[in-house]
Amino acid sequence: MDARNDMLRLLHGRRAGYSLEQPFYTDADFFKLDMELIWYRDWLFIGHDCELPKPGSYITAQIGDYPVVLVRDQQGRINAFHNSCRHRGSRVCNADKGTAAKLVCPYHQWTYELDGRLLFARQMADGFDKSQFSLKPVACESVGGYIFICLAKEPADFAPMRAMIEPYLLPHRLRDAKIAFESTIVEKGNWKLVWENNRECYHCAGNHPELCKTFPEAPTVTGVQGADSDPEMLAHWAKCEAAGLPSKFRIDPAGQYRATRAPLLRDAVSYTMTGRRAVKKNLSDSVSTERIGSLLLYHYPTTWNHILGDHAVTFRVLPISATETAVTTKWLVHKDAVEGVDYDLAELTHVWTETNDQDRRIVEENAFGILSPAYEPGPYSELHEGGVIQFVEWYASFIGPRLAEDGRPALRSVA
Numbered sequence: 001m002d003a004r005n006d007m008l009r010l011l012h013g014r015r016a017g018y019s020l021e022q023p024f025y026t027d028a029d030f031f032k033l034d035m036e037l038i039w040y041r042d043w044l045f046i047g048h049d050c051e052l053p054k055p056g057s058y059i060t061a062q063i064g065d066y067p068v069v070l071v072r073d074q075q076g077r078i079n080a081f082h083n084s085c086r087h088r089g090s091r092v093c094n095a096d097k098g099t100a101a102k103l104v105c106p107y108h109q110w111t112y113e114l115d116g117r118l119l120f121a122r123q124m125a126d127g128f129d130k131s132q133f134s135l136k137p138v139a140c141e142s143v144g145g146y147i148f149i150c151l152a153k154e155p156a157d158f159a160p161m162r163a164m165i166e167p168y169l170l171p172h173r174l175r176d177a178k179i180a181f182e183s184t185i186v187e188k189g190n191w192k193l194v195w196e197n198n199r200e201c202y203h204c205a206g207n208h209p210e211l212c213k214t215f216p217e218a219p220t221v222t223g224v225q226g227a228d229s230d231p232e233m234l235a236h237w238a239k240c241e242a243a244g245l246p247s248k249f250r251i252d253p254a255g256q257y258r259a260t261r262a263p264l265l266r267d268a269v270s271y272t273m274t275g276r277r278a279v280k281k282n283l284s285d286s287v288s289t290e291r292i293g294s295l296l297l298y299h300y301p302t303t304w305n306h307i308l309g310d311h312a313v314t315f316r317v318l319p320i321s322a323t324e325t326a327v328t329t330k331w332l333v334h335k336d337a338v339e340g341v342d343y344d345l346a347e348l349t350h351v352w353t354e355t356n357d358q359d360r361r362i363v364e365e366n367a368f369g370i371l372s373p374a375y376e377p378g379p380y381s382e383l384h385e386g387g388v389i390q391f392v393e394w395y396a397s398f399i400g401p402r403l404a405e406d407g408r409p410a411l412r413s414v415a
Helices: 003-012 028-039 159-172 191-198 231-242 345-370 386-404
Strands: 044-048 057-063 066-072 078-082 097-099 118-120 137-143 146-150 177-187 257-262 294-299 303-307 312-321 324-334
Touching: 003 028, 003 386, 028 312, 028 386, 044 057, 044 066, 044 312, 057 312, 066 146, 078 146, 137 159, 159 257, 159 294, 177 345, 191 312, 191 324, 191 345, 191 386, 231 257, 324 345
Parallel strands: none
Antiparallel strands: 044 146, 057 066, 057 097, 066 078, 078 137, 137 146, 177 324, 257 294, 294 303, 303 312, 312 324
């Protein structure tokens, strides 16, 4: 049988509350189906509005086989395009980020306006119609300082997600922030292992000494189970909402995205070794309330986030192969915060730099063990791994029906 039928059979036989069968974490054909049926169909977090501060600012990303470029045009709009020249397919922008008056393909200098229109193609035959060879667009939406794209020919409606998460994000004014630092690490494990590790703190006490100084290990913190009956969470929500900060746990009906605000431990106000502020200047001019904890925002399959009073830490997950995943972390501060004056970069980044490396090692050991012929799915802890159970249920509920559909997913084609 082919991989599609194999995957569907394993999903139908899956034992609830248990990890997935080995091919879901290791098999190249299963990975290809993940890309086609989830990554090429759903909305994906790519970056932040503040990374495109002026016309001509651009960032690039690689989603499976699809190189994309996001650019701010002269009218201030953020546009996304397939990063593939309409001449012979070369990448137009080959840097991670930059600024350009026009987008010029380095191969034969075909030149595109920032809205994607082809402006110049030298020495083409008479009758060549430039209007037929614009860069191919990719659906693009911005919400609360976050940029999402969707490669599908007919993207899912973005409005429900905007309606839910925008009120949480807007007070933090991330459009007015700046990137203080960013890093990308490659974890030698399947993207689902990266997410499973993220979705629980069952492992935190034994692996994350820096994070555990400020971040609670209680399973109610992420809001998946029992948050609405946790007195500390309820008190924190009431305090923050009274200050105009939406905080209560909310999740979309399909389980793909959710938000909640969680307190940090004891008197901690930021992710530092002391629990004290990492940045003197507040992240937002609109938020002055002390001890607001962390706004936790999750969107499968690409992002989890921690937004605090003094800074934000955002994470982007992009699969490279069945056994490799790129995790990009960005630390955002107020646009006027000055390094060396308002914050020390080493102090700002230390906790999550260490935590990311610890998680990398955890994921890689997990992936290594799953390769064993002796591996078989094991039970998740119902007390501590409710978030993992929810993630796996989301994955199965999204990819299962799509596997059963006739034909292949409709994608925007690349030149």
